[in-house]
Amino acid sequence: MPQFAIIAVSILFDGLAYAMFLFITSVGLSVTMGLMGFVNLAHGAFAMAGGYIVVSLTRDLGIGFAPSLAIAAVSVGAVSVVFERGLYRRLYKATDLEQVLLTIGLAFMAIATATYLYGPIPKSVPLPPWLQGDISLGFRAFPTYRAFLIVLGLVLISVLWYGFEKTNIGAKIRAAVDNRRMAESVGINVDLLFTLTFALGSGLAALGGGLAIQLFGLSPSFAVLYLVLFLIVVAVGGLGSLKGTLLAALVIGIIDTGGKYLYAEAGGFFIYAITVIVLLIKPAGFYGRE
Amino acid sequence: MKMLTWAGAAALALAVGGTAQAENIKIGVVAPFTGANADLGQQIDKAFDLYVKLHAKDIAPHTVQIVKRDEGPPTGANAKTVATELITNDKVQILAGFAFSPSAIALAPVVTQAKVPMVIANAGTAWITNLSPYIVRLSFSMWHHGYPMGAYAYDKIGCKTAALAYTDFPPGKDSTEAFKTGFEKAGGKVTESIPLGSPVQVPDFTPFFQRIKDSKPDCMYVFIPSGAHATGVTKAYGELGMRKAGIKLIGPMDLIPDNKLQDMGDAAIGTIVMGNYAVDLDNAENKAFNEAWHKEYGKDSYPDFMAAASWDTMHAIFDAIKKVNGNVSDGAKFVDAMKGWTGKGPRGTVMIDANTRDIVQDEHAMEVIRKPDGKLGVKVLGTIKAVKDECKELKIGRCGS
Numbered sequence: 001m002p003q004f005a006i007i008a009v010s011i012l013f014d015g016l017a018y019a020m021f022l023f024i025t026s027v028g029l030s031v032t033m034g035l036m037g038f039v040n041l042a043h044g045a046f047a048m049a050g051g052y053i054v055v056s057l058t059r060d061l062g063i064g065f066a067p068s069l070a071i072a073a074v075s076v077g078a079v080s081v082v083f084e085r086g087l088y089r090r091l092y093k094a095t096d097l098e099q100v101l102l103t104i105g106l107a108f109m110a111i112a113t114a115t116y117l118y119g120p121i122p123k124s125v126p127l128p129p130w131l132q133g134d135i136s137l138g139f140r141a142f143p144t145y146r147a148f149l150i151v152l153g154l155v156l157i158s159v160l161w162y163g164f165e166k167t168n169i170g171a172k173i174r175a176a177v178d179n180r181r182m183a184e185s186v187g188i189n190v191d192l193l194f195t196l197t198f199a200l201g202s203g204l205a206a207l208g209g210g211l212a213i214q215l216f217g218l219s220p221s222f223a224v225l226y227l228v229l230f231l232i233v234v235a236v237g238g239l240g241s242l243k244g245t246l247l248a249a250l251v252i253g254i255i256d257t258g259g260k261y262l263y264a265e266a267g268g269f270f271i272y273a274i275t276v277i278v279l280l281i282k283p284a285g286f287y288g289r290e
Numbered sequence: 291m292k293m294l295t296w297a298g299a300a301a302l303a304l305a306v307g308g309t310a311q312a313e314n315i316k317i318g319v320v321a322p323f324t325g326a327n328a329d330l331g332q333q334i335d336k337a338f339d340l341y342v343k344l345h346a347k348d349i350a351p352h353t354v355q356i357v358k359r360d361e362g363p364p365t366g367a368n369a370k371t372v373a374t375e376l377i378t379n380d381k382v383q384i385l386a387g388f389a390f391s392p393s394a395i396a397l398a399p400v401v402t403q404a405k406v407p408m409v410i411a412n413a414g415t416a417w418i419t420n421l422s423p424y425i426v427r428l429s430f431s432m433w434h435h436g437y438p439m440g441a442y443a444y445d446k447i448g449c450k451t452a453a454l455a456y457t458d459f460p461p462g463k464d465s466t467e468a469f470k471t472g473f474e475k476a477g478g479k480v481t482e483s484i485p486l487g488s489p490v491q492v493p494d495f496t497p498f499f500q501r502i503k504d505s506k507p508d509c510m511y512v513f514i515p516s517g518a519h520a521t522g523v524t525k526a527y528g529e530l531g532m533r534k535a536g537i538k539l540i541g542p543m544d545l546i547p548d549n550k551l552q553d554m555g556d557a558a559i560g561t562i563v564m565g566n567y568a569v570d571l572d573n574a575e576n577k578a579f580n581e582a583w584h585k586e587y588g589k590d591s592y593p594d595f596m597a598a599a600s601w602d603t604m605h606a607i608f609d610a611i612k613k614v615n616g617n618v619s620d621g622a623k624f625v626d627a628m629k630g631w632t633g634k635g636p637r638g639t640v641m642i643d644a645n646t647r648d649i650v651q652d653e654h655a656m657e658v659i660r661k662p663d664g665k666l667g668v669k670v671l672g673t674i675k676a677v678k679d680e681c682k683e684l685k686i687g688r689c690g691s
Contacts, residue, residue: 007504014496120328122518124525124553134531143529146496214529216492217521221326225491260497268487 001139010140011258017146019253020153021215025208025226026233027160027245028201034177034240036194038088039096041103043205044227045110050076050206051218052114055123065128069210077203084198089191107223114220122217125210145214152211156204157246164242173197177240178289232271236278238288247286251278312351313616317607318382320373321411322361322389326490327517329549330389330596331361334411337593337600338386340586341608349608352616357382361393364459364489364515369393370400377404383618384409386603389596390489390515391415391460398422405621407628409607411600415460416468416681417688419648424621426628426647428606428640429599430566431679432464432513433689434653435542438674439511439564440472442655443540446672447562449509451479452540453502456513458485465513465542468681473511481507492518495526502537503530509538516544516594521554528557538562546658548594551666558666561658566651567595567637568668570661576636598636599649606631606642646682653677 029043050072057068083106091099131148134141164170176183176190184190212218216226237248252271259270278285319338321331335358342354357380362368369388376382377400385401386409388394394413398421401408409426410418416431443449452473456462462485470480482505487493502510510532512523524546527539539545543565546558569580569592579601583593593601610627611618618624629644641650652675656668681689 010500010504011497014500018494018496115328120332121549122329122521122553124521124555126555134529141531143496143531145529214525215494215522217518217525219326219518220328221518225326228491257494257497260493261501264482264484264498264501268493 006139007261011261012254013142013150014146014261015254015257016153016250017149017253018215018257019249020149021208021211022229022233022253023153023246023249024156024211025205026230026237026249027242028198028204029230030234030237030245031173031177031197031201031240031242033234034238035173035180035190035197036092038092039099039103040088041100041227042083042106042110042223043103043202043230044225045107045223046076046080046202047205047209047212047226048110048114048218048220048223049079049209051209051213051222052118052123053206054210054213055118055125055218058125059123065125065131068125069207072210073203073207076206077199080202081195081199084195088198107227110223111220114223118220120219122219123213124217125213127214149211160242169193169196229271232275234285236275236285238282238285241285241287244285244287248278312353313618315352315354315384315611315616315618316380316382317354317356317384317386318373318376318380319356319358319387320361320369320376320385320393321358321387322363323358324360325363326492327364327389327515330412330515330517333549333594333596334387334389334600336583336587336591337411337597338604340582341601341604343586344582345604345608349611349616352611354608354611361387361389364390364392366390366392366396370396373397374400377401377406382406383621384607384624386607387411387600388413391418394418394425395421395460398425401425407621407624409603409628411603412596413461415464416679417691419646419679420682420689420691423647424625426606426625426642428603428642428649429596430651431648431681432461432542433468433679433681434566434649434651434677435564436465436468436513437472437680438653438677439540439542439655440469440474440478441476442564442672442674443469443509443511443562444473444476444478446655447509447538447540449473449478449507449538449540451481451507452509452511453481453505453507454483454511455486455498455502456483457489457515457519458487459489461515462486462489462513464681466511467686469511471684471686472680481505486514489515489519492522495522496530499526499530499532503532503535506535507537509540512539512541512545514544516547516550516596520545520547521550524554524557524561528555533557533560543567543595543656546668547596549592551592551658554666556660558658559660562671563656563658563668564653565595565656566653567598568654568656568670569593570667571636571638571654571670573636573638575634575638579636593636595637602633602635602637602640605633605635609633641676643678646679648679648682650676650678 053072057063237244321334359372391413402422613627655671661667
């Protein structure tokens with residue numbers, strides 16, 4: 001195989017793995033913002049909480065990595081309902097500034113709590129043997145963990161797509177995103193719908209947090225450091241759009257990886273360049289309503 | 291009349307004697323206590339506290355009072371604000387700590403103007419000590435590790451070609467420049483030099499390292515700040531199977547901070563670093579230091595090079611306080627008292643160069659191994675004695691001014 005083809009495959013593979021992580025972690029944020037217009041800056045804190053639950057389960061209780069991911073997603077999703085009902089609900093009609101102040105405050109509290117419980121030193125998780133090492137395709141070896149990310153991402157996308165496009169509840173969510181008052185007036189309980197999607201989004205963020213440990217390491221500042229990335233994905237994709245979030249995650253993941261590989265000198269610049277270009281052409285993102 | 295003179299003389303004697311008596315010296319400590327690098331602050335803080343706790347009696351009848359402030363992110367702005375407050379509001383007489391070079395660089399004009407000694411326990415950009423006559427450094431310059439590593443990598447590790455990768459801020463450029471100078475002088479060839487983004491966020495290292503893997507150099511020299519980045523580098527390196535592909539991971543010791551080494555796993559084994567400290571370093575002072583550390587902070591807490599340098603920092607400050615007998619009001623005199631200081635600490639015997647106010651210390655080439663007890667540790671491959679900051683010796687760039 002010619003050299004440029006090998007490089008292209010390599011970039012696509014790494015970029016796709018990165019994109020899957022971005023998608024899983026950001027999709028909840030996008031739906032929350034699209035459905036309720038709620039700015040949830042504590043989204044990264046839910047992801048971080050998921051990460052620390054995975055750390056505790058695998059290292060202290062000896063539970064496997066995959067079951068730990070599932071437990072983290074479900075428990076964070078459940079706990080997020082308490083936050084949604086207890087705190088967020090009060091501010092749905094408030095201004096953006098008030099929402100931002102509440103949620104960034106929650107994020108800071110989460111950072112302090114994580115520092116208190118786990119200390120500031122980055123944590124890692126023991127991977128099971130089936131996720132270690134690499135898979136050789138002859139011309140190139142690919143890290144198994146990244147292959148796992150891609151497979152998991154594709155499965156989740158299929159499930160979400162089916163849920164959003166083919167089920168009754170998915171139709172209701174789409175209806176509520178498009179026109180909330182109309183949806184309510186035909187008898188859809190948007191409040192309940194929102195609680196459900198909020199829990200789902202937070203659970204997915206927790207899953208993303210657990211998956212991120214192997215990529216970036218996990219420290220308390222995770223809650224805020226990577227929030228920028230998630231917000232970029234949401235803004236580029238368009239609020240509340242599953243398709244948009246997926247497309248944005250793919251474009252950003254692959255172009256960022258390719259940029260770093262091919263033009264290493266300019267390194268981290270590409271992700272911002274794409275954001276600016278996309279938003280100049282489509283201010284509401286790929287699939288946002290203008 | 292005669293009585294009065296006697297009384298006056300006695301009062302004068304009392305007054306003079308009074309100033310030489312028990313002084314309470316205020317030391318302002320600036321270290322990162324929050325954010326992504328909060329664990330660096332803990333290393334500095336814990337070592338300072340431990341030294342003061344165990345050695346407070348050494349400076350009797352004088353006492354020290356530590357005032358702690360948050361250095362914040364590695365941009366320098368926060369450090370400058372809090373250190374200026376320490377000087378003007380809290381009236382500290384000595385500043386100590388400083389994990390990040392931008393902090394020290396931003397603060398240099400302030401300490402020059404205030405005539406307050408600033409004793410650096412980490413920040414490693416080589417030319418920092420040139421910025422103010424009130425700066426003394428006990429830690430290292432990036433050149434301490436990078437420059438000797440250049441020749442060592444070529445001669446002993448077998449690196450004929452090397453790719454460089456560094457976090458894009460002053461010490462990163464400094465460290466790679468130091469390595470490059472030493473490496474090219476020895477006959478090595480640098481294939482490329484890649485900036486890895488800002489120190490604030492840990493990036494996904496994979497695309498950068500994949501690129502290096504494809505260009506097949508013998509070695510990859512990486513500088514990253516020793517916080518969360520270090521774990522990320524080892525992970526990406528291990529995941530991509532770069533060691534199997536024959537690319538050795540080398541760098542300054544920031545690559546394998548002692549307090550994160552156990553978490554790095556097998557991917558770290560075989561990494562070779564140049565540095566001034568490791569918990570496994572074999573000397574009596576280091577043994578005592580580690581015992582005291584574990585007793586105070588628990589068996590799972592490890593000191594790292596930053597803690598070792600912080601320990602020596604407090605040691606040098608205490609010795610200078612003794613030398614000036616507690617009279618620290620004259621900053622210049624205090625700095626003079628530190629010049630030429632020699633002490634034994636966890637790193638072995640170290641000295642402050644009287645001309646440059648920078649540290650002179652032994653450098654060790656160390657390889658990460660799995661120890662018989664199952665934990666990760668380092669094996670010293672070779673030692674270079676009494677290394678000075680070569681950047682200032684060779685007068686390279688801003689080190690020459």
